[in-house]
Amino acid sequence: MRVMLAAGLFLFVLASPLPAQAKRRCTGEAPDPAWLAEAPVYRDCEVDRPARLQTAEVRIDFVPPPGAGRSSACFRAEFQFVVDTIGHAEPATVRPASSNDRSLEEAMRAILDQLRYQPAVLQGARVRQIVVYTRTVAPIVRVTPDDERTGLPDVRSTTICR
Secondary structure, three states: OHHHHHHHHHHHHHHOOOHHHOOOOOOOOOOOHHHHHOOOEEOHHHOOEOOEEOOOOOOOOOOOOOOHHHOOOOEEEEEEEEEOOOOOEOHHHOEEEEEOOHHHHHHHHHHHHHOOEEOEEEOOEEEEEEEEEEEEEEEOOEOOHHHHHHOOOEOOOEEEOO
16 A cells, blocks of 8 residues: 555656746747748747847837826837847737837837847757837926926936836
8 A cells, every 4th residue: 555655656746847847928929820931930938948138228219298297107018029040020020919109119119120139949949939028118207497487397208117
């Protein structure tokens, strides 16, 4: 009886995933079938080493809408795209995932080609991977002498929301 109990416990331990084997949670959506025509595309949970952003924050040319300085609202936009095997976003795969401001979405789309990634790796080879890129910004309110006359703050620049 003890032998059977010990054997059962041994098999249970072998079948349990080790922390290194545990599945990561996937981000992004499943690949668009059109993206698969060139070569396989993986999600971050399917690779040994996910793609990692190497570029420092790229300046976004974004002007918050009028009145934005009076609220504490943050603006956010998120894109999903494929990073190729040399670390560039593939332009044909860029898709907006979510946004709360159309002008921020457009400003972000304009900088996506400047982003550089360390490519994903699967079984020692670089592979294409879907990534999700999100930026959140908040207006900076500056008061200048002109603003004191009009009562309207200058919200022509932004900072990263925390």
